[in-house]
Amino acid sequence: NAGVTQTPKFQVLKTGQSMTLQCAQDMNHNSMYWYRQDPGMGLRLIYYSASEGTTDKGEVPNGYNVSRLNKREFSLRLESAAPSQTSVYFCASSTGTRAGELFFGEGSRLTVL
Amino acid sequence: AQSVTQPDIHITVSEGASLELRCNYSYGATPYLFWYVQSPGQGLQLLLKYFSGDTLVQGIKGFEAEFKRSQSSFNLRKPSVHWSDAAEYFCAADFILTGGGNKLTFGTGTQLKVEL
Numbered sequence: 001n002a003g004v005t006q007t008p009k010f011q012v013l014k015t016g017q018s019m020t021l022q023c024a025q026d027m028n029h030n031s032m033y034w035y036r037q038d039p040g041m042g043l044r045l046i047y048y049s050a051s052e053g054t055t056d057k058g059e060v061p062n063g064y065n066v067s068r069l070n071k072r073e074f075s076l077r078l079e080s081a082a083p084s085q086t087s088v089y090f091c092a093s094s095t096g097t098r099a100g101e102l103f104f105g106e107g108s109r110l111t112v113l
Numbered sequence: 114a115q116s117v118t119q120p121d122i123h124i125t126v127s128e129g130a131s132l133e134l135r136c137n138y139s140y141g142a143t144p145y146l147f148w149y150v151q152s153p154g155q156g157l158q159l160l161l162k163y164f165s166g167d168t169l170v171q172g173i174k175g176f177e178a179e180f181k182r183s184q185s186s187f188n189l190r191k192p193s194v195h196w197s198d199a200a201e202y203f204c205a206a207d208f209i210l211t212g213g214g215n216k217l218t219f220g221t222g223t224q225l226k227v228e229l
Contacts, residue, residue, distance in 0.1 A: 004156070040122070042203060043157075070120040090156055098145050098207050098215050104156025 006105035024089030136204030
């Protein structure tokens with residue numbers, strides 16, 4: 001029962017470095033999401049993909065790019081990491097309907113020095 | 114603008130005591146409403162959801178929530194808390210946007226501590 005799998009779980013970067021967070025789901029879900037979680041701010045949507053082949057900006061897209069590689073995989077890229085991007089990142093997937101439950105990965109903790 | 118408010122950042126209860134976590138939303142209509150739980154080091158898991166109909170909804174792990182339209186609230190309750198319920202709880206609402214589409218908005222979370 002893999003569900004939503006994120007890699008890596010932990011990463012430390014220096015300012016200006018780039019990296020990609022990988023996410024894969026095995027539930028045949030249409031929609032996938034990237035959130036960041038910061039203390040006292042809840043979860044904020046970075047980007048989402050309503051269906052394979054589409055991506056859209058969420059609340060806080062600046063400094064990030066995404067790729068929906070296929071129906072299973074949705075990656076998040078930081079081209080030039082900044083300390084403000086230190087956060088815990090969560091990938092999630094859903095069937096895509098309003099009533100659809102979000103299924104979350106276990107998170108990726110990123111520290112930018 | 115649409116918003117979800119969880120007024121309590123931290124709550125501490127004794128094991129066996131009852132629990133109520135508050136959630137209010139700001140919106141011109143009734144959104145779809147959800148409660149999620151996050152255990153330490155884990156992602157979020159759905160506890161329950163409300164779309165329409167019976168205003169008292171049952172979820173997993175013995176939780177329930179009551180929707181009150183007049184108060185724009187969707188409070189989470191549990192009659193008797195177990196030590197394993199210690200976690201962070203997030204209320205979320207799915208709003209229909211005036212320009213089309215919908216948006217899922219999370220509250221800032223309530224951290225629950227359970228004293229033995």
